Amino acid sequence: MAADHDPSPTGWSRRSLLAGAVAGAGATGIGAVSAAALGATDPRLSAAQDGPRPGLRTEPFHGARQAGVATLPQAFSAFIGLDLNASATRESLRRLLRILTDDAAALTQGEAPLNDQEPWLARNPSRLTVTVGFGPRAVRLVDRSRAPRWLRPLPAFGIDRLQEKWGQADLLLQLCCDDKLTLAHAQRVLLKDVRSFAAVRWVQDGFRNTVGATEDGQTMRNLFGQVDGTVNPYPGEADHDRVVYGQGGFTPWVQDGTSVVIRRIHMNLDTWDEADTPAREDAVGRKLSDGAPLTGRQEHDEPDFAAKGPLGFPVISSYSHVRRSRSDNPDEKIFRRVYNYDLAVSDASGRSRSGDVGGGVSNTGLIFASYQSDPEKQFVPIQKRLDELDMLNTWTVPIGSAVFAIPPGCRPGGFIGDALFT
């Protein structure tokens, strides 16, 4: 290894990894990939690259808003639904929140919680964030009068094939982290805290590219191969605070609070395989190569929904996902922060058919996490339109659905949700 590399415990460094990757590509005859071929990069999706190695990077825990929403998405996630014990009280919930806050505050900063039995596993925080959400029962326990109107199951949609096991829970713990080992440890520590108060209803593991795998600032791809997340009110943009925190628009359920809708959406890769590139691009209205609208040249070009092809049909089909998910009503906007899932399949063979959520060699989909100030005014109308018509429905099936109210963040010395206890 070159002498000028920063020494790190394992002897690896980002630079050596990158150098190795390029050398490897050359050796196998692929050649160096040009930056242009990798697609556009977006400053809104860039992490500050200077500073400590990725494992030592941290996201602040305390603040007016909880981390994990505006946070640049980390590589891995675990969305954990918890059901409080039947005997749960306001008081026991308060105790649980204090413990979770205390340990999350430590873990996210690379410190081992008090009673951590594997404290060494806490040393690479890797931008760990822990976000707590309240289901209907939790908010009612704390203060019935503060329960937002929209904190109830979404209306039923025709495309839904919901499974109870991915349904509404009393509490949400959303863990996101650039390192899977650190995430697993944090999850273990927090669930040990939880187990005398609540049962684990579900854990939804998700992932994106790992740090350094893609050019910094690139929009993620899902397992359909699509560039996913192009049009989104990113933090720092005028829309973000309005869409996510209701500022200057909706009435937030609590100042600096928001909501998350977690839709678990199966993606049928076997029937997707049957579609060729033109059909796939037609279904979404964007190119697979770089995510550019079918009417544009670059990812962030505005789609031209009025443009017509030689035969007089719209270039971006009226049934395409981007056409259908975009509303003229400025209220109907959401902030998407989605993760892929891809579960191990055993004894797999053959292909699954259209509409199936099992069979085939893959169990794949999206943990579609949507943040907005008011799910019923923002998320539901979009989902309704997609339910009525969206070519993408040919290959996707919602199998889980849950809504959580996300309380504001807390200051040092406080605990997540403390604003609701006063």
Next chain:
Amino acid sequence: MNNHSHTTDRTAPHTTEPRSLPRAVRPAHRALAAVAALGLGMAALTGCSSQNGEQAASNGGESSASQTAAAAPLELGDGWAKAADSGMTAVFGKVTNTSDKDVTLTGAAADGTADSVQLHETAKDGQSGSTRMKEKKGGFTIPAGQSITLEPGGNHIMLMGLTCSLQPGSDLTLRLSTDAGAQDVTVPVRDYSGAKENYAPGDGASGSSDEHSSHGSHEHGEHSSHEGMDMSSSAPAHEHASHGGHADSPSASALPECHGR
């Protein structure tokens, strides 16, 4: 510092991390122990961390650290207690002697929570070879400016005969006695599955293994005698409850919850 070469390092593992929180703004529970260490005069402050988090946090910072040295000889850092519904439990943490004289921790009391409190050490039993805890006669002497670590599997403060159930997420206040006076400390209570070492008050205690006792029912904890007990018998009842899904109604014999949230 020879005493804690093997201890768990709870300080920030990488002081080079620029964005990690300074000590002064660490979470309330951790700050709390330091606040409590200000001594008896500050007892009114204990247990108020979440109701008045700002106060706890601002008092847990550097400003109080300098006062502490003058006001009280001991500081309990990152202290915590193991949750238990009945029977026995223990308190852990790093006890620092901030004075320039040796101080001996001679005992402790938890009025309203436990019938008795002892200082324990864990030692290998000469005959069976198993590790047992026993009372540390004479207490723990902490050299000037140094620390000792109380930790599961090692030295600890033992609460015996709980009179109320110590719930995770609540606070426990202890009075520490030293040859330089007494002082109150408050620690958060946490679930913990370890710290099950056998307790050997004399030589004749039977050597039931952890395995066996952890399968025993929690009635174990109702025995009036401490003899031969081990801490697993005080496993919190809520753990049992969670085995049965949501059926977690407390048993008829359950102790009331301890005060102090």
